[in-house]
Amino acid sequence: MDMNKIKSTLRQYCLDLGFDMFQQGKQIAIESEFQHQNNDKVWNKLDAIVENENKSVVVEEKIEIKPVDIVASTSIVNTEDIWKKYFNGDSIAKYVLRRTGDKKYQFLHKSCQEYYAAQKIVLDTISWMPASFDLNDQEFQQQFEAYIHNLLINFKLLNEEPEIIKFICDRIRDTNPKFANLKSRLFRIVEASKTNDKINIAAANAITILNSASVNMHYRDWSNIRIPHAILDYAFLEGTNLKNANLNQVSFYQAFLNNANFTNASVDRIYFGEHAYLKGHADIVSGISLSHDASKIVSYSKDGTIRVWDAASGKQLHLFQGHTRSVIVVRFTPDGSKLVSCSNDRTIRIWDMLSGKQLKKLRGHSDGISSIHISFDGSTLVSSSADGRILVWELESGKSIREFEGHPVAITAVKFSSDRSKIVSCSVDKTLRIWEFSSAKKFQILEGHTGFVTDAVILPDDSKIVSCSRDGTIRIWDLSSGKQLHVLQGHSNIVNGIQLSSDCSKVLSYSNDKTIRIWDISSGKQLQILDGHAREVNSAQFSPDNSKVVSCSDDRSVRIWDASSGKQLQVLEGHSERVNGVQFFPSGTKILSCSSDKTIRIWDVALGRKMQLTDGHFESVNEVHFSPDGSKIVSCSDDKTVRLWDVSSGRQLQLFEGHSGPVTRSRFSRDSSKVLSYSKDKTFRIWDIYSGKLLQILEGYMSAVDGLQFSPDGSKVIAYYWNKSVRIWDALSGRQYHIMRGHPGGVYSAEFFSDSLTIASCSGDETVQLWDLPSKKLIQSLKGQGEIRGARFSSDVSKVVTFSDDKTIRLWDILSGNQIQSLEGPSSGVNAVQFSPDGLKVVSCCLDKTIRLWDVLSGKQLHVFEGHSDVVKEAQFSPDGSKIFSRSGDNTIRIWDLSSGQQIQSLKGHAGSLYGMEISPDGSKIVSCSNDRTIRLWSTVNGTGPMKCVWQVGVQCYGLSMKDSVWNNANGLTPEQKLLVEQRGGNF
Template identity: 20%
Template sequence: MKSDFKFSNLCGTVYKQGNLVFTPDGNSILSPVGNRVSVFDLVNNKSMTLPFEMRKNIITIALSPQATILITVDEDGRALLVNYPRQIVLHHFNFNEKVNDIKFSPDGKFFAVTHGKQVQVWRTPGFNREFAPFVLHRTYTGHYDDILHLSWSSDSKFFLTTSRDMTAHIYSLVPTEGFTHMTLSGHRDAVLGAWFSKDQKAIYTVSKDGALFHWRYATVASILNQEESDEEMEESKEVEEETKPADQVRWRIQERHYFLQAGAKVKSCAFHQDSNLLVVGFSSGIFGIWELPTFTNIHTLSISQKKIDTVAINATGEWLAFGCAKLGQLLVWEWQSESYVLKQQGHFYDMTSVAYSTDGQNIATGGDDGKLKVWNTVSGFCYVTFSEHTSGVSAVEFAKQGQVVFSASLDGTVRAFDLVRYRNFRTFTSPSPVQFTSLAVDPSGEVVCAGSMDSFEIFVWSVQSGKLLDVLEGHEGPVSSLAFSPTGLLLVSGSWDQTARTWDVFGRKKVVETFKHTSDVLAVAFRPDGKEIAASTLDGQISFWDVEDAKQTALIEGRKDISGGRKSTDRVTAENSASGKCFNSLCYTADGTSIIGGGNSKYVCIYDIATNILVKKYQISMNLSLDGTQEFLNSKKMTEYGSKDTMVDDDDQSDLEDRLDNTLPGTASGDLSVRRTRPEARTKCVRFSPTGRAWAAASTEGLLIYSLDDTIIFDPFDLEIDITPDSVLETLEAKEYLRALCMSFRLNEKNIIQQVFEGIPPKDVELVAQDLPEKYLERLLKFVGVHMESSPHVEFHLIWVTRLLMAHGRYLRENRGQYQTIFRTLQKALGSVKEDLASLCDANQYLLKYIITQCQKSSNSSMEGIQQNLLSA
């Protein structure tokens, strides 16, 4: 089995904190997700997570106007300079201060950064040949409190800053004749935003208390001339003559407006210069759109139950993006049509369980918030959420070729959801209320079993009728895990009573075999061939048992492998804090040669079963904002009152609603955004994809997906000295298709294989498939399954699949265990192609009907012409 899995995507979380940024074309949006950045393609409906990680949670990001440079800054002021098109980190930098905002100038030559009470302007790397990537242009002072917001003028010559000191300041990038540093004061609360109008004749400032000030660069007299009548004009002239200093030209308040949202304060705001639109998000979850300078309310809508933390507008002004940190929500709203472009939300609390569909195209996740979500692995989006459960979901399983998903919950119900009609069509309950902690579905999807926490029983229901078929008794502790054998004849259960048991659910004798362990059993799993059982225990061991002989065949001591990480409150080192480190979840690979395990640790381990050797160990997160990611603690942070990491040092909580703590005393979970608790880096569940190309982990950060990347690695197969790319292409030109195909697989270069594969005429596919040696069959089927998803030649691939299965069907049937992952890869590819064709036909059904009717008309007219010619003859 290949072990070079690389981080691929982060699906379970869409927004954590910080600001949202649209790309210059307006088709994608960048969202900070913990210490990573996710990119959501709003046109192609896909998401991806950039491969780099920061040391702590990202607090602000900025993208250059040319979309070439991305700068991300974390909570400590450390920054990364990233080449955005290539997704490569170019440089590390430390601003040595908490950064509240960072903005590129419209021409892209400079970027401004808040630095406490100061503003630093730096030159953008790449415009000039310089020794250092970051070159400081100038530092600007004048504020008396932390700066909150920055904005540039359209000509990149001036910029505005707002601060908690209730003022806004105007700065010039370079010394300008006749310009002096100006202060705009008058607000009664912290100023959250300030912007120039497009013609730079007006400035708009928004404060936290809901006030909007419209400033104009003029004299008092000119402002009065516009607002007063003729008589008042004469009086103002007399006043002007008496007071000469009032005739000075300066920025003055022309109008004051108020949003009048009772009991709600402004939390975020954004301004679009081209269309003069102001978007404001409030603490009540309401947002509004106003047209300036008339202050006309265009739209007001409640989109969330919590405060809106950030607002962004794309380049055309059509799409608005909103982020809500408490709910983990990301919304993109098209205000003209009043419709959602994107509406995504992760689990409110921890993700507890994961399950892959049979084709590996969908992933179901359950969380402590009682929600069941289904994610598409290709797009990375959640396309359906079920919230029927009233308590945390403890286990999920797919059945019926991925069309049905089952979930077990602590609310005492097991529910079956239809993924075709998106409804809960069955609810299974026990005679007396219990909490279900484990779930298993037989391969046919006709029987579902669930294990309880309090009665120590296993309940068996019929999916068709919904009736309780049997109650399996015998365990003396909570049933922690259940798994059906691939043949569907045996059910294995693991319990805290230090035993794992196999049950003959369908047999009349009800034979029970007991496998005794030295500690509590936390997870069990069947090998894909159904002949072996793996069980993980509380002491960090993984035991392997032969099903037929009921004997232990192997033992893996995994505590040292999974141990690691130290909490901020630990009194012992990471090496000595191995207690409690164990595997809470197990899963075999698709070929059954390896096993993957994860638990209360930052590590996920993959073992080779034949040799009992650790193949690879993955660290799920490098985020120092989480507990358990550091091996050594900094003694400087330890005080007589405890660690500084657990102390509240955020000055933003100045409002009463932010300072209220409604959590129960002593709880480590709940509303983590209010209580100062650091979430712990751990893995609740790990699952391998049935295709063998990826695995997923439900972690504190979200749903992490790791997949294979074979494009860079040169991995030849039976390579000889005379096999070169030129010789392969020469053989193809000589029309020796079978030999050219075999040579390309021996060279194992993807572009050469693709060129040879597509160079074989469809009429010769049958002969090539019949004469293909069996040792190349696996590689060809694997290539067809992967290439089919990205190639437009649908019929060509279907011909290949059909001919290969017809020619080698008997061999594939005899070795179906070896080719199981290949079959699932083909199934996934065929399913995705079918969905693409179905959506394409649905979108163009009227055009297709028109073409068909036109063809029928032309054929009828040609038949009539033939008949007339025959009659005339």
């Protein structure tokens, strides 16, 4: 038996069979219906390309063809017994395939079929070879274009095959030279669609795969491309030219389309995944409600108004004005004809939904009203208040017909039982009370909660009460007896609310502990924890069929979860402030949300697909740094991870996981072999960049770190703190080497001398101190004037520049301890300082939004750089000292020429606050990071001209973005989509 031949033949058979099943949409294949075609050679020479991955180097490469054999056989087979033909009776295939009948075969798992189908498509794409060996790029592209329609990638859309897409993405990232041409050929397919309408499927598949592999597609000239049905969810298409493109039915869910050009593009049935938001309130939108038929949306606000919107068009139908303070709750009457609202102005108001007029104003409470509930038959209303009273009202007349007193303090919520025979209230007094409606007498006091009871619901069959509290528990009570049946424990913070599933078998709770939990009512057992929000959860609700949960949070996101598995299905981002309320439409296909950003938004629920396979941080990126050799970038994030990136491609090289809190600091060792990180979990960690392994955990401190670094020889780690100390660890053993205590104030900066034996530290106590590491002794202490707020050392650690509360900038000689210069800063104060590489100049960042350049020897101010519209947070010199790069609260990085004092360029793109930037060692690149969760690399083209964004990693957290995009004569947008484009910053 030739085992190698059998393995090779089996592999080819599986490739063919896997693709055949994909093409026919079957999971069982019949031999007689299946034809084997063997693409057996891969060209392992790199294709000629016009532009490299970063679009900065022009290449015209002559091509040498060298085929690589993949399998032994080169024949095309069409036979009645493929199995016999391939294997001659050998049964090695049993490990991948199984017979399901005569001449019928099935893969043991669908993932096997998907893998082989993907491999077949990949090998088919990279196996094409041109007719000639000696081609330039244009000639190569012409020959390739003529063949694309024959490629397997052009046979069928991959949109419903996310695993096949994933496997192809893996090959794009594969470092095996065999797959080196895959990405460029996918780009060539997209490019070829400009002139060939027979390859629309191939082009749509190609761009979908590239996007799913997190390949940047920004600033490309893709005018006239034809990619109908492509999935470009989360795509980074900043500045891309899509003039005259066929984008029909393309999905741009949460895509980044800033500065993209859609002029004359065909965008029929384009999908954005969200709708134009509803805007009109002048203050925080506190809550929302849907009419029973979901045709109308009601929103209420701290501005004292209630607004009614048409759910289909988004038009405002009514504005209910009358309340003089915040509206707390609104309720529809059972027949939907009226709306009832309550407010902190102590009134309840009844509104007519048809005319928009106020019908009744109910007065009776002496303090703000916290809750209202309408009886099932619509005849009666019950209200609760901070005055500790419960009032029952006749809706028709508006008269108060009963009053219940007993809670000594504010009541938080009140509910009718279904038959209206009882009323349940909950209070700040930590109790629930059950009242007999007919007698208006106290019936039961339910005690057990140890904190404010925030809400309570009664099951529709009037058998049980479910309550939640600031004590972090949910409790289930028997309504008739008042007996406590279950205590549901798990939340570690205030429970903000609860909601029943439609079949009343489960209850969900949402909390300030950032989680949603699902509980079984009959047993009291916890079924699921939905964990993913970064801040407090303000609302959550089951979908109508109970299969999903939607939640919203102070983290500005809306999230959709699978109720049975607890898996997060979708994150909806776009609100710019906390999200206060969320609700499913009755169909379960849309979601309604409201926010402190004063808007109401409607979102589409995704169709069960998740195409994006992004690398990147999931929370704010706190720092980025180049490796000393300039080849890599390290980043750290609130998502508790540290990541390593390849500068040339933007590819993630390592993911360092282990910290249990946000990671705030990270640094490379001088030899670029290690990374040091610090987290709010109070640990330092040292990682090996090649293996990704954790080398050491450094412990020994319980306070925030202001800075850290390796010693030049890599043997020590230094960290300085606001707690007045500098600490040193041995990097090899992880042991704490020494604590330098001498500063009576917080330490702002510390640096090693080049010999790794001397340390200089600067403190808010007005001193700069020098320490000898071997003896652990203080050598020198320099005294300033006024409390020092920050300091930076020159590159040779011979000088230090400080800035103080007295608004002066002072220069010191470290060895002598003498003050060299005192520079008078602006009256607004200084935010940061930095030496030039040669130590002869100092740049200061000022609170008056300016940057100032100073001469060290003379103390003269050389230039004032003006242009930023917010406080300048950081400034760095280029390595050659000819330029200054500044970072500001206006979310821009600006480049300034030192000799002229003029601004060279302003870099814009991040959607959130810039948290950090760094210049590459050769000065040709800038890396920046933001709380929008992205990292950007900026570079010049061929080393000259203006800087452009070369790549971005991560998906920015503000959702769909279209700032300054152009949509002139774009054909196919609905009126609502046009409004959405305008709201997102697009132009027509």
